[in-house]
Amino acid sequence: MTNNIKKVVLAYSGGLDTSIILKWLQNQYNCEVVTFTADLGQGEEIEPARKKAEMFGVKQIYIEDLREEFVKNYIFPMFRANTLYEGQYLLGTAIARPLIAKRQIEIAEETGADAVCHGATGKGNDQVRFELGYYSLNPSIKVIAPWRDWELTSRSKLIEFAEQNQIPIPKDKKGEAPFSVDANILHTSSEGKLIENPENEPPEYIFQRTLSIDDANNTPTTVTIGFECGDPISIDGVKLSPASLFEKLNVLGKNNGIGRLDLIENRFVGMKSRGIYETPGGTILLKAHRAIEELTLDSGTMHLKDELMPKYATLIYNGLWFSPEREMLQKAIDESQKYVTGEITLKLYKGNILISNRSSNHSLYDTDLVSFEDSDTDYDQSDAGGFIKINALRLRLLAKRNKNNS
Secondary structure, X not given: OOOOOOEEEEEOOOOHHHHXXXXXXXXXXXXXXXXXXXXXXXXXXXXXXXXXXHHOOOOOEEEEEOHHHHHHHHHHHHHHOOOOEOOOEOOOOHHHHHHHHHHHHHHHHHHOOOEEEOOOOOOOOHHHHXXXXXXXXXXXXXXXXXXXXXXXXXXXXXXXXXHHXXXXXXXXXXXXXXXXXEEOOOOEEEEOHHHOOOOOOOOHHHOOOOOOOOOOOOOOEEEEEEEEOOEEEEEOOEEOOHHHHHHHHXXXXXXXXOOEEEEEXXXXXXXXXXXXXXXXXXXXXXXXXXXXXXXXXXXXXXXXXXXXXXXXHHHHHOOOOOOHHHHHHHHHHHHHOOOOOEEEEEEEEOOEEEEXXXXXXXXXXXXXXXXXXXXXXXXXXXXXXXXXXXXXHHHHHHXXXXXXXX
């Protein structure tokens, strides 16, 4: 361990684990701790974190509402790419880490801190995401990762440390937690303990952001989402701020049983893990954004985007948001969104998202071209014959060779 640390910026939720980390930092390093608590739309009050930090003698306390910045500058850019990790995961945890890391580094610079600290364990992806973010923004910053350093390697040892240091322990934390939860405006993620065995169906009480399809609305909900340059700007004709729009989509998704995912994923650190995800608003947005692109993107642009997306998703999943290759891909993706403007009407029902209507002043869809009726267009059906023969030439040569050598 580095012992010459004088001030640390801690990503602090106010919960038991980060409170233990706060006290451990004070004991281990005899240093000043600056706490940073962010509202990313996790759905719980964050102001109590101030009183808890004050209880530990913390003098510099940062509590910030970052919902608008999170949606506008992180979630929306990611959705312009229709990003899915391993074909399914909407990256709700991964996309939050760069913003937290950025603010920790900024606060360290403001307060003169020489170190930052996170509460991610030594088995997961978040330690990688946080620390790659830190080093990308300040290559000389010192990083403290308690779960890799301390000897509090079990829940009972954590509780014992809390009791010895007069840290309040909620009644529900006395025993072993049945599973852990991460939440923000984009999603909730539940993993560990109760749901570690992939043979076990997750119990209904795990789900916080979505109704089951049994309990969801019994009649379809119709919603129209307006887009401008690839980003959603309105719901049913009402313009909303990025965070307000996403919160509205979350409610619509919840009430219609949309957005659940039970995934066995490949962690960057090398193991498989099981996560139970709820992304109600994001699931709706993904469908709507793809639908407006269907109208407004030409085939070459759309197909190239589809090829770039898995690489882009992996970069975010692995914590490389601030890497030059992610920024390079982002510029290409953003350039493709210049004409992705219009409205998409959806029907939401029992976990399903059905497209009812698409409209755009930038549509490339030409009804005269696709009609089976005679129309006055530049397309001559007889031209297709030459097109086919040119593209078939190599296949004919292969077939001729194979026939002669059989």
